[in-house]
Amino acid sequence: MPKRNTIENDNRLEALLKRNHLSITESRKKILQLFLDHNGALAHGDIEKRAGEKFDRVTVYRTLQAFVDKGIIHTIPTADNSIRYALCKDECGEGHHHDHHIHFVCSRCQKTFCLDDVVTPDIKLPRGYAAQQVEVVVQGTCKACNS
Amino acid sequence: MPKRNTIENDNRLEALLKRNHLSITESRKKILQLFLDHNGALAHGDIEKRAGEKFDRVTVYRTLQAFVDKGIIHTIPTADNSIRYALCKDECGEGHHHDHHIHFVCSRCQKTFCLDDVVTPDIKLPRGYAAQQVEVVVQGTCKACNS
DNA sequence: ATTAAAAAAGCAACACAGTTGCAAAATATT
DNA sequence: AATATTTTGCAACTGTGTTGCTTTTTTAAT
Numbered sequence: 369m370p371k372r373n374t375i376e377n378d379n380r381l382e383a384l385l386k387r388n389h390l391s392i393t394e395s396r397k398k399i400l401q402l403f404l405d406h407n408g409a410l411a412h413g414d415i416e417k418r419a420g421e422k423f424d425r426v427t428v429y430r431t432l433q434a435f436v437d438k439g440i441i442h443t444i445p446t447a448d449n450s451i452r453y454a455l456c457k458d459e460c461g462e463g464h465h466h467d468h469h470i471h472f473v474c475s476r477c478q479k480t481f482c483l484d485d486v487v488t489p490d491i492k493l494p495r496g497y498a499a500q501q502v503e504v505v506v507q508g509t510c511k512a513c514n515s
Numbered sequence: 516m517p518k519r520n521t522i523e524n525d526n527r528l529e530a531l532l533k534r535n536h537l538s539i540t541e542s543r544k545k546i547l548q549l550f551l552d553h554n555g556a557l558a559h560g561d562i563e564k565r566a567g568e569k570f571d572r573v574t575v576y577r578t579l580q581a582f583v584d585k586g587i588i589h590t591i592p593t594a595d596n597s598i599r600y601a602l603c604k605d606e607c608g609e610g611h612h613h614d615h616h617i618h619f620v621c622s623r624c625q626k627t628f629c630l631d632d633v634v635t636p637d638i639k640l641p642r643g644y645a646a647q648q649v650e651v652v653v654q655g656t657c658k659a660c661n662s
Numbered sequence: 663a664t665t666a667a668a669a670a671a672g673c674a675a676c677a678c679a680g681t682t683g684c685a686a687a688a689t690a691t692t
Numbered sequence: 693a694a695t696a697t698t699t700t701g702c703a704a705c706t707g708t709g710t711t712g713c714t715t716t717t718t719t720a721a722t
Binding site: 391392393394412413425426429 | 708709710711717718719
């Protein structure tokens with residue numbers, strides 16, 4: 369496990385929380401760390417499993433909710449009805465998410481990825497419809513599973 | 516309520532069920548009727564409310580599952596994690612859904628529509644990723660709410 | 663550094679969605 | 693019409709997410 373200087377890392381976490389006006393607590397640091405260590409999205413279940421030994425279920429829910437509210441993470445809709453979360457890029461802030469990238473779900477390893485470089489396409493809608501937000505979820509096989 | 520000749524309508528429902536190798540039961544006819552009468556998608560809750568006085572919760576679940584399996588209806592992923600169902604076009608069959616249209620969720624009236632004429636766009640993925648299916652859900656205001 | 667105020671965590675209890683096994687009823691098959 | 697098959701309803705259970713409230717932790721103020 370690539371674990372760098374603990375204090376330095378801690379500072380980084382705390383700075384991120386402070387910047388978002390969240391008080392610094394063990395659970396928030398732990399869960400934030402999970403996201404930073406993990407490339408790809410996390411299902412609620414994953415998070416609960418990895419953080420759940422130390423923290424209450426309810427705390428995990430409330431922490432994730434707080435992160436979503438502050439624009440630190442965003443949710444990813446999936447066909448199988450299990451919410452996934454992933455870190456936001458820096459442009460997101462309290463009350464306004466700007467996630468214009470698409471999401472990729474691997475049907476082999478089941479992992480979910482934010483393809484940050486692939487922007488959502490313009491969709492030409494029938495007369496009368498007005499778009500506010502476009503969500504694209506692509507299912508297929510990911511880089512790792514294809515090689 | 517536009518109710519045409521009952522027998523003729525019943526025949527239509529039964530034919531649709533037979534074509535999909537499903538035995539003809541009251542619950543299946545009732546729920547299928549709901550979809551035919553309703554333009555737009557139905558949330559599980561809607562269906563249970565409208566069919567639930569007559570049928571058990573479990574039956575509704577199993578009926579919907581059977582319809583999905585046979586390719587009569589398809590599910591629509593939504594951000595709020597509440598599955599919606601809508602009728603498939605004729606090309607769908609057992610074990611293979613071909614829904615290449617996009618879905619539209621109205622943020623005003625909360626209704627969900629299949630925009631059958633709007634096909635899912637080609638998405639250019641990073642090297643290494645292979646797409647199998649593309650889901651697009653557009654959120655905005657619908658025709659009715661805009662006029 | 664102590665202390666008071668504010669925020670978050672933990673706990674218990676609850677509400678709700680979805681599933682499973684099994685007996686009874688309805689449908690299909692001959 | 694009789695039998696085999698499928699579906700239904702029921703009860704019980706599991707999992708997920710929520711709420712109210714008390715205790716603990718964190719923050720801010722002295």
